[in-house]
Amino acid sequence: MLSIRQLSRSFREGTRVHRVLEAADATILDGQVVAVTGRSGSGKSTLLNLISGIDSPESGSVSVDGTEVTALGEPARTLFRRARIGFVYQFFNLIPTLDVLENVRLVLELNGVRGAAADERSRAGLAELGLAGREHSAVDMLSGGEQQRVAIARALVHRPGLLLADEPTGNLDEATAREVLPALLSLTRTRGATLVIVTHDPTVSRLADRVLELREGQLREIART
Ligand SMILES: Nc1ncnc2c1ncn2[C@@H]1O[C@H](COP(=O)(O)OP(=O)(O)O)[C@@H](O)[C@H]1O
Numbered sequence: 001m002l003s004i005r006q007l008s009r010s011f012r013e014g015t016r017v018h019r020v021l022e023a024a025d026a027t028i029l030d031g032q033v034v035a036v037t038g039r040s041g042s043g044k045s046t047l048l049n050l051i052s053g054i055d056s057p058e059s060g061s062v063s064v065d066g067t068e069v070t071a072l073g074e075p076a077r078t079l080f081r082r083a084r085i086g087f088v089y090q091f092f093n094l095i096p097t098l099d100v101l102e103n104v105r106l107v108l109e110l111n112g113v114r115g116a117a118a119d120e121r122s123r124a125g126l127a128e129l130g131l132a133g134r135e136h137s138a139v140d141m142l143s144g145g146e147q148q149r150v151a152i153a154r155a156l157v158h159r160p161g162l163l164l165a166d167e168p169t170g171n172l173d174e175a176t177a178r179e180v181l182p183a184l185l186s187l188t189r190t191r192g193a194t195l196v197i198v199t200h201d202p203t204v205s206r207l208a209d210r211v212l213e214l215r216e217g218q219l220r221e222i223a224r225t
């Protein structure tokens with residue numbers, strides 16, 4: 001379970017304080033696919049950064065599977081994030097000096113899985129996303145859709161219980177988005193992982209279990225028919 005309690009975060013802009021999250025609350029159950037919407041600047045990326053412990057709140061807490069991420073020190077947060085969370089970003093964030101396989105395998109290596117086991121799991125993960133045969137391509141030779149599929153393989157390879165996706169199709173054309181999104185959602189569901197996906201894509205909202213809107217610093221459940 002992912003539990004967000006009274007989470008507040010503001011940023012200082014000169015002399016002004018911009019309150020981005022103000023006592024935001026949400027409870028997300030294991031295996032749920034939750035879409036987070038909200039206008040640009042409403043704090044969606046800030047929320048994901050707080051969930052993953054990349055950023056720290058002024059007050060409030062985030063717990064992932066009973067671990068209060070917001071109570072951990074920086075080194076413990078980094079280890080927790082590395083082991084338990086997978087990320088998919090709008091601009092893919094692949095490492096250009098590594099090939100496709102190395103990008104995926106790196107996550108396993110950071111978690112202590114090495115050698116043939118790491119190789120096999122990375123190849124299997126890439127194959128699930130239709131990337132068999134592309135293992136040794138340079139990432140910048142791939143199309144946007146292919147790069148995002150590599151990023152999804154990377155996000156899943158260490159079998160995290162929680163996946164965070166920040167506008168994963170924001171940089172893809174519509175047709176490509178329509179092939180990447182179902183792959184992300186169906187693999188998440190197959191693994192029983194929880195997915196929090198920031199998106200404006202109505203398709204995702206339809207496929208998600210819940211939609212939360214971030215507005216005026218708070219998360220509100222959007223009722224759906
Ligand atoms: N590191 C930061 N320093 C200052 N302001 C920030 C920082 N990160 C985000 N903000 C501000 O917080 C607000 C929310 O940003 P963000 O979470 O990126 O919104 P969204 O992802 O919904 O578009 C914006 O006004 C942004 O300028």
Ligand SMILES: [Mg+2]
Nearest residue numbers: 044045046166
């Ligand atoms: Mg954002």
